[in-house]
Amino acid sequence: MTSSAIDREAAGLPADWRDILALTKPRVMSLVVFTGLCGLLAAPALPPLALGFTAILCIALGAGACGALNQWYEADIDAKMRRTAKRPLPAGRMDRQSALHFGVGLGTFSVILMGLATNWLAALLLLISILFYVIVYTVWLKPRTAQNIVIGGAAGAFPPLIGWVAATGNVALLPVLLFAIIFLWTPPHFWALSLFVRSDYAAAGIPMLPVVAGIENTRKQIFLYSLPMAAAAVAPWPLGLAGPIYGVAASVLSIAFVALSSAVLANRVTEPKQMAPEKRLFAFSVFYLFALFAALVADRWIPW
Amino acid sequence: MVNLEDEVVRRQRERAKILAWLLGAFVILLFFITIAKTGINW
Numbered sequence: 001m002t003s004s005a006i007d008r009e010a011a012g013l014p015a016d017w018r019d020i021l022a023l024t025k026p027r028v029m030s031l032v033v034f035t036g037l038c039g040l041l042a043a044p045a046l047p048p049l050a051l052g053f054t055a056i057l058c059i060a061l062g063a064g065a066c067g068a069l070n071q072w073y074e075a076d077i078d079a080k081m082r083r084t085a086k087r088p089l090p091a092g093r094m095d096r097q098s099a100l101h102f103g104v105g106l107g108t109f110s111v112i113l114m115g116l117a118t119n120w121l122a123a124l125l126l127l128i129s130i131l132f133y134v135i136v137y138t139v140w141l142k143p144r145t146a147q148n149i150v151i152g153g154a155a156g157a158f159p160p161l162i163g164w165v166a167a168t169g170n171v172a173l174l175p176v177l178l179f180a181i182i183f184l185w186t187p188p189h190f191w192a193l194s195l196f197v198r199s200d201y202a203a204a205g206i207p208m209l210p211v212v213a214g215i216e217n218t219r220k221q222i223f224l225y226s227l228p229m230a231a232a233a234v235a236p237w238p239l240g241l242a243g244p245i246y247g248v249a250a251s252v253l254s255i256a257f258v259a260l261s262s263a264v265l266a267n268r269v270t271e272p273k274q275m276a277p278e279k280r281l282f283a284f285s286v287f288y289l290f291a292l293f294a295a296l297v298a299d300r301w302i303p304w
Numbered sequence: 305m306v307n308l309e310d311e312v313v314r315r316q317r318e319r320a321k322i323l324a325w326l327l328g329a330f331v332i333l334l335f336f337i338t339i340a341k342t343g344i345n346w
Contacts, residue, residue, distance in 0.1 A: 051340050
């Protein structure tokens with residue numbers, strides 16, 4: 001029997017561990033883990049190493065659960081999009097029931113372990129973020145409204161807040177601002193992507209903004225969202241919550257972000273292959289978040 | 305040429321091995337969590 005024949009019969013096979021890992025969306029998880037770790041490291045008091053490690057592990061497992069449940073619910077939609085058609089469920093290498101069990105089990109485990117190892121407020125926030133991502137974003141908003149990314153972005157904004165609360169046991173202004181930064185960063189990040197893969201979203205019937213409101217309107221929205229995002233990113237400095245290392249880094253990065261957004265706004269091309277400003281903004285937006293949070297941690301730990 | 309039955313056994317073995325490693329790591333993690341929670345300094 002050839003390997004492709006094995007793929008066709010995969011429904012009867014136990015899933016390969018690589019497919020189980022792919023179900024957790026490891027690349028998305030890396031950004032979630034990084035921002036969660038930065039939230040923890042930016043806190044005024046650090047927990048013991050074992051508890052800090054467990055908190056980050058739980059955030060990673062929670063994100064993995066979200067990825068698995070998202071793929072479980074969207075298996076049919078994923079099959080219609082080139083970008084996602086090779087995932088374990090649409091490709092038939094794994095059955096949906098296994099993905100559901102894995103996602104629910106992983107999510108439950110992460111919340112309980114977080115509560116036992118750190119505190120139950122952090123566990124509650126982790127539970128809310130998982131439920132928000134799966135129920136509010138994936139099931140409710142994503143297939144219904146072009147504002148799916150705007151409201152659903154809150155789910156991805158939780159990790160630094162959870163990291164901070166895991167370390168300190170309470171909520172403060174700085175982690176709320178970190179939440180706001182990711183919340184406002186999400187729409188321009190995803191809309192830049194959705195501009196050059198909009199045919200995929202249209203084929204799958206997902207009402208992403210470029211599909212529903214058009215390319216020009218999406219470009220305008222990207223630019224408009226980049227302004228409050230930049231303001232939120234710089235805000236910890238004048239508010240005295242972060243020092244000059246963070247302030248200078250946030251200012252430079254945010255100016256670059258707004259400049260790239262204005263290049264997207266000025267672009268008139270409608271052919272996805274020629275959307276260079278959109279691709280540049282999408283790539284930079286990932287770097288932006290990594291660099292911004294790294295600067296926050298550097299600012300907290302490098303003596304000034 | 306890969307026999308389907310062999311493939312099932314191979315995958316089950318691989319998963320069992322990974323699960324065993326993960327369980328072992330979890331036990332060690334629980335040990336360190338307990339030490340940290342009880343406030344013992346090494």
